[in-house]
Amino acid sequence: MELFYYLVFGGLSAVVFVLEFSKSNKDRVNTSSAFNAFKNNYLVVYSLMMAGDWLQGPYVYYLYTTYGYGKGDIGQLFIAGFGSSMLFGTIVGSLADKQGRKRACVTYCITYVLSCLTKHSPQYKVLLLGRVLGGISTSLLFSAFESWLVAEHFKRGFDQQWLSLTFSKAIFLGNGLIAILSGLFGNLLVDFFNLGPVSPFDAAACILAIGMAIILSSWSENYGDPSENKDLPAQFKAAALAIAADEKIALLGAIQSLFEGSMYTFVFLWTPALSPNDEDIPHGFIFATFMLASMLGSSFASRLMARNTPRVESYMQIVFVVSSASLLLPLVSTLFVAPSEATVGGGISFIGCVQLLGFCTFESCVGIFWPSIMKMRSQYIPEEARSTIMNFFRIPLNIFVCIVLYNVDAFPITIMFGMCSIFLFVASILQRRLCVISEKPKSQDWTPLTERDADDEQQSDA
Numbered sequence: 001m002e003l004f005y006y007l008v009f010g011g012l013s014a015v016v017f018v019l020e021f022s023k024s025n026k027d028r029v030n031t032s033s034a035f036n037a038f039k040n041n042y043l044v045v046y047s048l049m050m051a052g053d054w055l056q057g058p059y060v061y062y063l064y065t066t067y068g069y070g071k072g073d074i075g076q077l078f079i080a081g082f083g084s085s086m087l088f089g090t091i092v093g094s095l096a097d098k099q100g101r102k103r104a105c106v107t108y109c110i111t112y113v114l115s116c117l118t119k120h121s122p123q124y125k126v127l128l129l130g131r132v133l134g135g136i137s138t139s140l141l142f143s144a145f146e147s148w149l150v151a152e153h154f155k156r157g158f159d160q161q162w163l164s165l166t167f168s169k170a171i172f173l174g175n176g177l178i179a180i181l182s183g184l185f186g187n188l189l190v191d192f193f194n195l196g197p198v199s200p201f202d203a204a205a206c207i208l209a210i211g212m213a214i215i216l217s218s219w220s221e222n223y224g225d226p227s228e229n230k231d232l233p234a235q236f237k238a239a240a241l242a243i244a245a246d247e248k249i250a251l252l253g254a255i256q257s258l259f260e261g262s263m264y265t266f267v268f269l270w271t272p273a274l275s276p277n278d279e280d281i282p283h284g285f286i287f288a289t290f291m292l293a294s295m296l297g298s299s300f301a302s303r304l305m306a307r308n309t310p311r312v313e314s315y316m317q318i319v320f321v322v323s324s325a326s327l328l329l330p331l332v333s334t335l336f337v338a339p340s341e342a343t344v345g346g347g348i349s350f351i352g353c354v355q356l357l358g359f360c361t362f363e364s365c366v367g368i369f370w371p372s373i374m375k376m377r378s379q380y381i382p383e384e385a386r387s388t389i390m391n392f393f394r395i396p397l398n399i400f401v402c403i404v405l406y407n408v409d410a411f412p413i414t415i416m417f418g419m420c421s422i423f424l425f426v427a428s429i430l431q432r433r434l435c436v437i438s439e440k441p442k443s444q445d446w447t448p449l450t451e452r453d454a455d456d457e458q459q460s461d462a
Contacts, residue, residue, distance in 0.1 A: 048211035084135025086398035097224025101148035168302035176295030297367020320428035
């Protein structure tokens with residue numbers, strides 16, 4: 001392994017260490033013992049849920065190839081997963097507001113365990129079923145757990161500022177440290193113990209079962225809409241009206257879709273970008289480096305959110321601009337840096353080194369994005385339809401990713417990165433608009449448009 005990888009990994013490790021152990025009193029928030037117990041319980045569960053997800057990620061594509069499937073068939077399987085998340089996942093996730101967020105979290109565990117079990121079969125239809133179940137699970141993972149946390153946090157009377165502590169620590173652990181450990185553990189199962197590419201999925205199923213047991217034994221239930229007679233179409237209508245009625249919610253949804261769509265596109269493209277001529281690069285080590293960069297971002301975000309200034313709405317404008325510039329590097333380096341002599345199986349090129357640094361910068365922005373968007377969602381999305389609205393946001397995201405997957409061979413990689421850079425710049429513009437309108441005094445509470453119209457009609461009749 002080249003010295004360059006060690007230098008990047010070591011440099012990021014040093015910065016994360018300094019950030020975590022040099023926090024002053026301004027960077028810390030005094031909390032109660034009851035909140036600390038609540039936070040730690042959630043962090044344990046969330047870490048187990050993310051471990052179950054991260055264990056599978058590096059081996060899904062590889063497992064399909066061992067079953068003899070080509071790039072086209074595998075692409076269709078991935079599209080099925082994102083399509084399922086858009087269609088079935090949105091419906092199942094929205095039921096959390098009505099049927100209970102705890103039940104939705106348990107449903108996540110069950111569906112993902114079943115998805116893991118399907119990996120034992122080489123049959124295409126069984127694997128397709130697994131992708132559908134995985135798509136449903138993904139929607140629940142990114143909506144039900146956050147919805148339960150926010151509702152439970154306020155139900156127990158904790159300070160709103162403390163919610164940021166849980167968000168930043170959850171991302172630091174679940175999307176950083178746990179991701180690194182899961183990658184190393186999966187590598188240990190497959191390469192060291194020679195248990196085969198399906199072993200990480202079995203380990204994930206066991207971890208998810210443990211997390212489900214903790215949820216069943218220690219979590220209380222909470223709901224969104226208290227109405228007993230509101231069916232699913234009515235929930236969707238109420239959520240759509242809420243988005244249309246409040247520009248802040250609509251902006252938040254657009255920003256989330258633009259950023260996450262670019263992020264998932266990056267996941268598919270970073271490998272060919274760093275090894276365009278089949279250079280020999282350490283994929284696992286680079287993945288761990290990316291996760292370390294994400295930890296750096298979440299650690300930095302925790303410092304920002306522990307203070308009253310700058311506001312989340314303000315500093316996220318800069319984050320989106322920086323992320324846009326970082327994903328523009330592949331296009332810029334191709335235009336202005338002469339390509340070096342490529343050797344198949346050789347080491348990473350100079351352009352690859354520059355792009356790797358840019359990609360680490362983008363991952364740091366990802367680490368800042370997650371807790372920050374969580375905090376903004378807790379402020380702007382109404383509790384009555386939190387899970388439903390959050391899953392609404394994932395519809396354009398999944399459509400975007402499916403289109404990218406379907407056309408991944410139709411455009412050069414540099415064009416795809418340029419497109420993502422444009423989307424992120426647009427997100428910065430929308431974030432600027434959100435910052436401006438969020439500073440204005442709130443004129444009215446969130447109320448479904450239909451109710452407002454009815455009130456207006458009554459007043460006019462009078």
